[in-house]
Amino acid sequence: MRANKGEPGSKQPTINDVAALAGVSKKTVSRVINRSEFIAEKTRKAVQDAIETLGFVPNPQARALAFRRNFLIALLHDNPNAQTVLNFQQGVLDAIKDSDLALLVRPVDRGSDRMLEDVRIFLEKQRPIGAMLLPPISENDALAALCSELGVRYVRVGSALLDDAVHCVSSNDREVVAEAVRRLIGLGHRRIGFVRGPVGFRSAAEREEGFHTALREAGLTLAPNHFAPGNYRYAAGVEAGEALLSLAEPPTAVFCSNDEMAAGVMSVAHSKGLSVPGQLSIIGFDDSPTATHIWPALSTVRWPIREMGARAARTLVPDFLDGTAIEESPVLASTFIERQSVAAPAQP
Amino acid sequence: MRANKGEPGSKQPTINDVAALAGVSKKTVSRVINRSEFIAEKTRKAVQDAIETLGFVPNPQARALAFRRNFLIALLHDNPNAQTVLNFQQGVLDAIKDSDLALLVRPVDRGSDRMLEDVRIFLEKQRPIGAMLLPPISENDALAALCSELGVRYVRVGSALLDDAVHCVSSNDREVVAEAVRRLIGLGHRRIGFVRGPVGFRSAAEREEGFHTALREAGLTLAPNHFAPGNYRYAAGVEAGEALLSLAEPPTAVFCSNDEMAAGVMSVAHSKGLSVPGQLSIIGFDDSPTATHIWPALSTVRWPIREMGARAARTLVPDFLDGTAIEESPVLASTFIERQSVAAPAQP
DNA sequence: TTGTAAGCGTTATCAC
DNA sequence: GTGATAACGCTTACAA
Numbered sequence: 001m002r003a004n005k006g007e008p009g010s011k012q013p014t015i016n017d018v019a020a021l022a023g024v025s026k027k028t029v030s031r032v033i034n035r036s037e038f039i040a041e042k043t044r045k046a047v048q049d050a051i052e053t054l055g056f057v058p059n060p061q062a063r064a065l066a067f068r069r070n071f072l073i074a075l076l077h078d079n080p081n082a083q084t085v086l087n088f089q090q091g092v093l094d095a096i097k098d099s100d101l102a103l104l105v106r107p108v109d110r111g112s113d114r115m116l117e118d119v120r121i122f123l124e125k126q127r128p129i130g131a132m133l134l135p136p137i138s139e140n141d142a143l144a145a146l147c148s149e150l151g152v153r154y155v156r157v158g159s160a161l162l163d164d165a166v167h168c169v170s171s172n173d174r175e176v177v178a179e180a181v182r183r184l185i186g187l188g189h190r191r192i193g194f195v196r197g198p199v200g201f202r203s204a205a206e207r208e209e210g211f212h213t214a215l216r217e218a219g220l221t222l223a224p225n226h227f228a229p230g231n232y233r234y235a236a237g238v239e240a241g242e243a244l245l246s247l248a249e250p251p252t253a254v255f256c257s258n259d260e261m262a263a264g265v266m267s268v269a270h271s272k273g274l275s276v277p278g279q280l281s282i283i284g285f286d287d288s289p290t291a292t293h294i295w296p297a298l299s300t301v302r303w304p305i306r307e308m309g310a311r312a313a314r315t316l317v318p319d320f321l322d323g324t325a326i327e328e329s330p331v332l333a334s335t336f337i338e339r340q341s342v343a344a345p346a347q348p
Numbered sequence: 349m350r351a352n353k354g355e356p357g358s359k360q361p362t363i364n365d366v367a368a369l370a371g372v373s374k375k376t377v378s379r380v381i382n383r384s385e386f387i388a389e390k391t392r393k394a395v396q397d398a399i400e401t402l403g404f405v406p407n408p409q410a411r412a413l414a415f416r417r418n419f420l421i422a423l424l425h426d427n428p429n430a431q432t433v434l435n436f437q438q439g440v441l442d443a444i445k446d447s448d449l450a451l452l453v454r455p456v457d458r459g460s461d462r463m464l465e466d467v468r469i470f471l472e473k474q475r476p477i478g479a480m481l482l483p484p485i486s487e488n489d490a491l492a493a494l495c496s497e498l499g500v501r502y503v504r505v506g507s508a509l510l511d512d513a514v515h516c517v518s519s520n521d522r523e524v525v526a527e528a529v530r531r532l533i534g535l536g537h538r539r540i541g542f543v544r545g546p547v548g549f550r551s552a553a554e555r556e557e558g559f560h561t562a563l564r565e566a567g568l569t570l571a572p573n574h575f576a577p578g579n580y581r582y583a584a585g586v587e588a589g590e591a592l593l594s595l596a597e598p599p600t601a602v603f604c605s606n607d608e609m610a611a612g613v614m615s616v617a618h619s620k621g622l623s624v625p626g627q628l629s630i631i632g633f634d635d636s637p638t639a640t641h642i643w644p645a646l647s648t649v650r651w652p653i654r655e656m657g658a659r660a661a662r663t664l665v666p667d668f669l670d671g672t673a674i675e676e677s678p679v680l681a682s683t684f685i686e687r688q689s690v691a692a693p694a695q696p
Numbered sequence: 697t698t699g700t701a702a703g704c705g706t707t708a709t710c711a712c
Numbered sequence: 713g714t715g716a717t718a719a720c721g722c723t724t725a726c727a728a
Contacts, residue, residue, distance in 0.1 A: 012472065014705055025715040030707060038713060057472050061418060062705035064409035065720050082434040082637075086427065093455060102474055105453045107441060124360065124405045126450055234641055263641035270643045289430075290641045293582055293611040295618045362721055373699045378723060386697060410721035413704050 013054040022050035033058050060100070070127045071100045073316060074152075076119065076143075077134035078110040080232075081260075083288050084305055088134060088157070091309020099320050104128060110137055116146060123150050130154060130316040132309075138162060139202050155316045157308060159203035165330045169312045173203055173285075176301050176334040177210030177255070178217075180283050183336065184253045185218045187344045189281065193251035194222055195240040195261050198231040207257045207285060226251050230261050237264020245272055245280070252280065252345035259284035259291045259300055266294055266341070277343035287337060296340035304332045361402040370398035381406050408448070418475045419448045421664060422500075424467065424491075425482035426458040428580075429608075431636050432653055436482060436505070439657020447668050452476055458485055464494060471498050478502060478664040480657075486510060487550050503664045505656060507551035513678045517660045521551055521633075524649050524682040525558030525603070526565075528631050531684065532601045533566045535692040537629065541574040541599035543588040543609050549580075555605045555633060574599050578609050585612020593620055593628070600628065600693035607632035607639045607648055614642055614689070625691035635685060644688035652680045 015033075019026040024047060031039050032047040050056070064070045075092065077085050092103055106122055108115055123131065123146070130153030137143060138156035144163065147154035156162045159173040184192055194211050197204025215222060225247060228240035237256060244251055245268055256262035262284030269280050276282060276296055284291055287302035311332060314321055363381075367374040372395060379387050380395040398404070412418045423440065425433050440451055454470055456463055471479065471494070478501030485491060486504035492511065495502035504510045507521040532540055542559050545552025563570060573595060576588035585604060592599055593616055604610035610632030617628050624630060624644055632639055635650035659680060662669055 016705080026705090027707080027715060028713085031714085034707085040713060043713080057469070059413070059475075059705050060473055061409055061412035061475070062720090063707075065407075065413050065722085066705080066707040068720070070409060079434065079438070082430040086430040086433055089453060090427070090455065100473075102452055102454075102470075104450055105437060106450075107438065121405070122450075125408055125448075127407075127409070234637075260637070260641065263643075267641075267643040288637075289582075289608070290638060293608065293638045294642050295611075295615040364721080374722080375699060375724090376697090379698085382723085388697060391697080407721055410704090411723075413706085414721080414723040416704065 012059070013056045015056070015058070017054055018047065018050045018056050021054060022047045060102075064127075068127075069129055071320075072102055072104050072126060072128040073313065074104040074106055074123070074126065074128040074131040075134070076106050076108055076131050076137060078137045079107055080135060081258075081286070081288065084286070084303075085134065087305040088132075088309035088312075091306035091311075092132065092313045093309075094306070095310040095313035095321060096317075099317075101129070101317065101320055108137060110140075116142055119143065120146060120150070123147070123152050128152060129320070132312045132316060133157060135159065135203055136201050153316055155312045157312055159206040161330065162202070166315065168330045169308050169315055170331050171303050171308065171334045172331055173206040173301075173334065174210040174213070176336055177207045177285070178214040180299070180301060180336045181211055181214035181255055182217070183338065184255070184281060184283065184342065185214060185220070187253075187281070187342070189251075189253040189345050190220060191223070191226065191249065191251045191253075192220070193226040193228065193240075193244045193254035195228045195230045195237060195244075195254060195256040195265065197257040199229075201232075204232075204257055211255055230257060232258045232260060234260045234264045237261030237266075238268055239264070241265035241268030245269060245274065250280075253282070253342070254280065255283045257285055259286045259288040259298060262298055262300070262341075263290050263294050266298070277341050279346055281342040281345070283342060291339070299339045299342040300337055301334050302337050303334050308332055360407070361404045363404070363406070365402055366395065366398045366404050369402060370395045408450075412475075416475075417477055419668075420450050420452050420474060420476040421661065422452040422454055422471070422474065422476040422479040423482070424454050424456055424479050424485060426485045427455055428483060429634070429636065432634070432651075433482065435653040436480075436657035436660075439654035439659075440480065440661045441657075442654070443658040443661035443669060444665075447665075449477070449665065449668055456485060458488075464490055467491065468494060468498070471495070471500050476500060477668070480660045480664060481505060483507065483551055484549050501664055503660045505660055507554040509678065510550070514663065516678045517656050517663055518679050519651050519656065519682045520679055521554040521649075521682065522558040522561070524684055525555045525633070526562040528647070528649060528684045529559055529562035529603055530565070531686070532603070532629060532631065532690065533562060533568070535601075535629070535690070537599075537601040537693050538568060539571070539574065539597065539599045539601075540568070541576065541588075541592045541602040542570055543576045543578045543585065543592075543602060543604040543613065545605040546579040547577075552580075552605055559603055578605060580606045580608060582608045582612045585609030585614075586616055587612075589613035589616030593617060593622065598628075601630070601690070602628065603631045605633055607634045607636040607646060610646055610648070610689075611638050611642050614646070625689050627694055629690040629693070631690060639687070647687045647690040648685055649682050650685050651682050656680055 015026045015029050018029045133156045135158050138158050158170045230236035269276050274280050284298045284300040287300045291298040291300045363374045363377050366377045481504045483506050486506050506518045578584035617624050622628050632646045632648040635648045639646040639648045
């Protein structure tokens with residue numbers, strides 16, 4: 001029952017084949033495909049049947065040409081962390097599964113000064129309906145402006161509200177970090193170290209804010225030598241660990257701005273013969289695979305990244321996705337997960 | 349100097365604008381775009397200039413329609429491991445950077461019985477030039493057959509040659525595992541445990557083969573209770589560790605078929621108070637982030653996944669990528685990386 | 697070496 | 713409600 005185009009299976013049936021079989025014009029078929037309201041139920045049924053019979057799949061390229069718009073949404077990222085990118089992708093795909101959309105992935109090089117130009121070429125070429133920007137490039141205002149200029153919708157994903165609600169999906173890093181640190185304080189910790197994320201990252205700033213908030217509430221302050229800079233890399237965690245754990249009066253607990261750095265601090269603890277959590281409590285952030293692979297398992301913050309991916313997609317193209325209301329708040333809650341790396345401090 | 353289409357920036361210039369400006373026909377412009385040889389250098393120059401002046405970017409949707417083929421290549425995977433997928437993606441993107449191609453990412457659910465049908469719909473809709481199949485779905489012959497049927501090129505990525513050279517990129521798991529195990533034997537280990545990957549995975553079988561090869565060469569055999577089944581997950585590593593390290597005569601070294609399971613074994617060693625590598629040597633496979641994040645750092649096998657991504661792309665669409673010869677062997681070498689988790693066995 | 701005419705498969709316009 | 717007809721921007725015949 002395939003189209004009469006010669007060898008069986010040689011061609012996909014087109015809208016013309018459907019129209020012929022259903023005995024209507026191609027425009028009517030088009031109306032059915034695009035769910036136009038102005039169509040008789042009977043006609044629609046006939047067309048639907050013809051579509052089924054022929055196994056017709058509308059050609060997205062032709063639609064894209066006619067619509068002057070591709071049925072694509074793009075994910076722009078700077079590879080902050082593989083698991084994050086992939087989980088986010090998965091969330092996006094959850095959301096667009098039953099739609100006509102497909103996902104284009106585009107890593108960008110934050111460092112390059114041609115970055116903006118590269119993205120422009122990419123967007124002009126592919127003409128996606130919209131783009132989702134993952135942190136840290138989501139913090140780049142020029143990038144958002146570029147999207148606007150090119151008529152490409154965008155959504156920025158971040159650790160805090162970076163833009164108005166229709167252009168933003170975020171987590172509540174500040175609050176949840178405060179919660180995690182309160183837990184340490186509740187256990188009796190008074191000397192709590194802090195390993196920061198990279199300068200210029202909003203997430204790093206938010207987490208630091210949260211840390212200080214919890215300390216302030218408890219009337220504590222961060223001793224200057226209990227602060228360590230970092231860049232979200234393991235090596236930075238090692239450096240921080242070396243610095244903090246060599247002090248005459250080292251912290252009894254350390255909050256690290258991500259899991260990778262926490263793993264670095266933990267390695268140093270092990271190699272110095274410090275027991276975790278007996279002599280040192282450690283908390284990370286991300287709930288990356290690393291958090292459960294290291295020993296003891298790391299207490300950390302789970303970032304609802306997959307849900308954020310789905311939310312980002314719905315925020316970006318609600319009209320393509322069963323019109324889910326965007327009434328929802330753009331802020332998704334992270335949760336503190338306590339594992340074996342945290343305990344009360346040893347008695348002095 | 350934009351096209352004369354009304355409001356500035358309202359429209360992209362089209363091939364017609366270029367043709368008009370250059371004083372040639374649109375077909376000639378098309379020839380320049382597509383690097384036809386039959387064109388006078390002078391004409392080409394004029395057209396190039398016009399393209400530059402107008403900032404013309406060929407509309408990929410229109411080309412796709414005319415070519416009956418999208419300028420897209422697809423990456424099909426079953427999320428074996430985020431880092432792997434992302435590194436592979438990166439490799440592909442390295443290779444296609446200066447081409448007209450874009451990358452479509454499509455996770456598939458290996459478990460679902462609609463998997464083949466889902467992929468068929470995806471390929472029919474998007475009509476990519478080709479698809480790259482990551483393990484373990486690369487081992488699915490029906491999937492490869494489907495690609496052929498639909499006229500979509502494909503490349504299968506695996507731990508061994510899964511197909512003829514033009515459809516395959518692989519690593520040499522068997523050899524490199526043998527090398528790693530030889531190292532253990534060379535250090536004096538005689539009781540070496542093995543944690544296997546999931547049944548039905550070619551990679552698991554290849555690594556097991558390599559393991560046995562090395563043992564056989566040294567006149568050793570694997571004691572039945574030194575074998576543990578697994579599934580590439582952390583929890584399986586923990587189970588394996590519990591089993592192997594509770595034996596009256598436990599192995600002095602364990603080869604794990606991936607890093608995640610190795611991390612599980614290491615956790616058990618730590619919680620049993622066994623020192624690594626003093627009392628137990630451990631080797632993993634993948635060189636995932638986990639390998640360096642756990643303590644002590646894991647000896648493992650680095651799989652040239654990014655290079656394999658680039659190679660896969662070149663194998664898939666050599667004609668779109670500066671005609672790099674496919675003379676190269678489809679097998680890329682993995683390398684054994686020795687870190688702190690391996691040492692000579694303790695004296696009995 | 698270059699140009700003309702006819703699609704590619706869909707949607708928009710505007711009658712009916 | 714529905715259907716001709718003309719786009720959409722590019723390529724492939726086939727001529728010249």
